[in-house]
Amino acid sequence: MALDPESLYQVVHQTRVLRPPRQSLATFGTTSISYYLISKPVYGELVGDTGETVVRHGKVMAERPQIVTPYYLLNLFRGFEHGEEYANYLSQSYGANSPGLLYSYRNDLEDTSVVSDPPAAVGQRLSDDLERDGQSLAAVIQVVDHLWDVSLMKFIFDLTVSSLGQNVAELAGRGLLGMEGGLPRAARARIEELFAGVTRGGVNPTELKAELDRWGAFRDYEDRFLRCAIDWKGRNR
Numbered sequence: 001m002a003l004d005p006e007s008l009y010q011v012v013h014q015t016r017v018l019r020p021p022r023q024s025l026a027t028f029g030t031t032s033i034s035y036y037l038i039s040k041p042v043y044g045e046l047v048g049d050t051g052e053t054v055v056r057h058g059k060v061m062a063e064r065p066q067i068v069t070p071y072y073l074l075n076l077f078r079g080f081e082h083g084e085e086y087a088n089y090l091s092q093s094y095g096a097n098s099p100g101l102l103y104s105y106r107n108d109l110e111d112t113s114v115v116s117d118p119p120a121a122v123g124q125r126l127s128d129d130l131e132r133d134g135q136s137l138a139a140v141i142q143v144v145d146h147l148w149d150v151s152l153m154k155f156i157f158d159l160t161v162s163s164l165g166q167n168v169a170e171l172a173g174r175g176l177l178g179m180e181g182g183l184p185r186a187a188r189a190r191i192e193e194l195f196a197g198v199t200r201g202g203v204n205p206t207e208l209k210a211e212l213d214r215w216g217a218f219r220d221y222e223d224r225f226l227r228c229a230i231d232w233k234g235r236n237r
Contacts, residue, residue, distance in 0.1 A: 003150070007147075015142065015150075017142075018038075018124075019126070023136045025103070025167065026062075027065060028064060030062065030064055031137065033061075033137050034059050034139070035057070035138070036057050036126050037057075037058075037142075037148050038054070038122050038143070039053070039054045039142065039143045039148060041053075042146045051117070051118050052114050052115065052117075054114055054145055055114070055122060057109075057110050058107065060106070083149075085150075086150060086153045086154075105156055181220070190211065191211060191212065191221070194208040194211055195228060205232050
């Protein structure tokens, strides 16, 4: 179902983070964030306020940040029904060089339940539990029930923005922010990692090919890729 810009805007501005994570996103590794999304059930619009709360629990994996270009925009969000619309919203709202271009995310919804308490009480209880248990990479978010994935993407993008300063400083410290042959040095480094992975046998050549295509760089590496892919196929017969 397509989502019009006005509806998307309303969902974004109705999203509230009741308990944010206590850590930033990692610069050189994957960050796993546990989330609890709370909302009034969508059927309440038909039958009236039931005093119930829908609770969705899952994890968002924020993969190691990459220095990317707008080529990557539509590949940022996987596992989200409205990922394409939200990516376009980010581009229009923040510009082609928005921080969201530096990260990719994967969503794993683990379970959904309905409890008899109202959202305010449920949110407070969950927040208190996370604080007591010292859960530094967990969040409680009040969302719009039928468009919860948009609310979740809004949360992770805001967390990305708040992590950006630290991540950029660490990337700059390793000299990865400059350009090399029309691509960011970080992209070249990532491509070299994938070539090494194919050579070792732990990475399928199709993954390397996809990365080269996303950068529009396959022709630059074509001969090397074909040799590498042939060797890989010979070892995996």
